[in-house]
Amino acid sequence: MKLPKYRHAIIAIGCLGILGIFAGCYQVSISFEPTATEVASTSSVPINQLASEQTHESSGQISQITSENADVKLLSYHPSTENKGTGIGSLRMSNQTTQPVRLALLARRGEVKSGGGNAADVPAHWDFAPQEGNDKGLVLSLPNGNLKLAKGDVLVAFAQDGSRKYWGPYVVGETPLPAWNSEGKEWQLILNN
Secondary structure, X not given: OOOXXXXXXXXXXXXXXXXXXXXXXXXXXXXXXXOHHHHHOOOOOOHHHHHOOOOOOXXXXXXXXXXXXXXXEEEEEOOOOOOOOOOOEEEEEEEOOOOOEEEEEEOOOOOOEEOOEEOOOOOOEEEEOOOOOOOOOEEOEEOOEEEOEOOOOEEEEEEOOOOOOEEEEEEOOOOOOOEEEOOOOEEEEEEOO
């Protein structure tokens, strides 16, 4: 029996089909997401041209820089360090995802701050059902008292459905999330898909 002329192509397509079936069974997905720096700093102006045109704004507003040599305008965002909260407060968590999530806390000095003192022996993690605390969020606490977050504490959330998805790590007071709510004196963490 003589094999067809395109036997290598047929074998390759068959192997890719079998691989696709296995990937579909195990819900394997590949996604490419732009990093925060790729989204926030899109520019067609060379960096050496901008070096002479730097502005030192820290008001958290969008500013326009116009080059005198060319008609190129650059929109840039300068995040405000003044707007980031540095307060000590409770944590309000909202799980707006479709997955069950575990939120883990790594305290700054290896201890969890609570209303009654140190609670280093208490596990610092909380489990959330899908959409739990979706509207207003839930204020987290510990068995020994209220949870108090301070600048430098680290929060990480993991999906518990086997999807290997995670959110974070979030460093309190240094990353955009959790956000400081000065009215409620609390940190707010909202997880989205």
